[in-house]
Amino acid sequence: MYTDLTYINLSxxxxxxxxxxxxxxxxxxxNHPLIAWKVIRNCxxxxxxxxxxxxxxxxxxxxxxxxxxxxxxxxREGIRHQMxxxxxxxxxxxxxxxxxxxxxxxRTGRESYTARIYRSGFLLALRxxxxxxxxxxxxxxxxxxxxxxxxxxxxxxxxPGRLSDFKTQIDLSGLKKAxxxxxxxxxxPGSKPLRFFLEGRKKW
Numbered sequence: 001m002y003t004d005l006t007y008i009n010l011s012x013x014x015x016x017x018x019x020x021x022x023x024x025x026x027x028x029x030x031n032h033p034l035i036a037w038k039v040i041r042n043c044x045x046x047x048x049x050x051x052x053x054x055x056x057x058x059x060x061x062x063x064x065x066x067x068x069x070x071x072x073x074x075x076r077e078g079i080r081h082q083m084x085x086x087x088x089x090x091x092x093x094x095x096x097x098x099x100x101x102x103x104x105x106x107r108t109g110r111e112s113y114t115a116r117i118y119r120s121g122f123l124l125a126l127r128x129x130x131x132x133x134x135x136x137x138x139x140x141x142x143x144x145x146x147x148x149x150x151x152x153x154x155x156x157x158x159x160p161g162r163l164s165d166f167k168t169q170i171d172l173s174g175l176k177k178a179x180x181x182x183x184x185x186x187x188x189p190g191s192k193p194l195r196f197f198l199e200g201r202k203k204w
Contacts, residue, residue, distance in 0.1 A: 004177040005051040009043045011194060013185025016042055017148040021051060022158075022166070024145065025117075025125045027101050027137035033157035036149075037124045051180075053144070053172060054120040059102065062114045071118060074102060102138040106130045123155040142173040146180065146196050168196040177202045 007019060019040035025032050040049045061069040104115045109132045117125045117138050127136045145166035152158060170180070179200040184192040 001055045003053040003055070003172050003175050005053060005180055006177075007040055007043065007049045007051060007180045007182070009045055009047055009182050011182050011185040012045060012187070013191070013194065014187065015150075015185075016044065017150060017194070018152050019043065019049075019146065019182065020149050020152050020158075020166070021144055021146050023119075023124060023140050023143070024163070025138050026141065027139035032125065032127055034163060035123055035125055036152050036154050036156055036158060037119065037122055039152055039154035052120050056119075057102070057124070057140075058118045059104070060116045060118065061104075062116070064111055103135060104130065104138075105135040106132050108132060126157075143169050143171050145169055148194055170196075170198055174203050175201060176204045 020036050021038040021040075022034060022036055024034065038051055040051075043049050057074045058071040059074055060071040102117065104127070106113055112129045112131050114126060114128045115130060115136060115138075116123055124140075125138055127138070130136055145163075146168045147166035149158075149162075149165070177200070178198050181197045181199060182194060183197065184194040186192070
């Protein structure tokens with residue numbers, strides 16, 4: 001299931017800041033990097049950009065040697081996984097489900113792993129260096145955060161302390177499609193702060 005959003009630039013700001021969309025992992029407090037899930041670049045005045053929000057997630061793991069596991073589709077429900085020893089490396093095993101969280105445990109007993117969560121094929125969150133015996137949790141609500149930046153790269157962690165820049169929160173619960181409008185900005189001393197509004201909501 002998807003929610004289809006359309007970003008539309010209605011700002012006269014000539015700087016064309018990058019538009020950043022992300023979600024906060026609520027499962028680990030503040031002990032994880034914020035990832036720029038979607039970055040829109042060079043979208044001019046009255047131009048638009050599609051954003052497909054897949055309600056299903058996928059999980060991928062990597063080890064310290066740069067090897068990567070196949071991605072596992074998680075659907076919408078929380079799922080528990082363990083990284084267990086295998087004949088040729090670690091094996092990902094589903095061990096149960098949880099309606100609130102995605103849980104990843106390292107049971108290999110020999111090296112650390114990095115867990116990555118993807119939405120719509122793009123990196124949404126990661127937890128590096130999961131040590132042997134350690135369990136980490138991912139949990140996301142139905143809200144996206146949107147803001148602007150100049151040098152942010154899609155799929156890369158944001159600099160520490162940037163969460164306060166994302167003042168616009170959009171709850172996607174029950175939405176099939178909608179438009180996100182950016183207004184404000186512009187030349188001269190009378191320019192207003194950039195602002196985001198949701199319109200054209202269509203419910204399921």
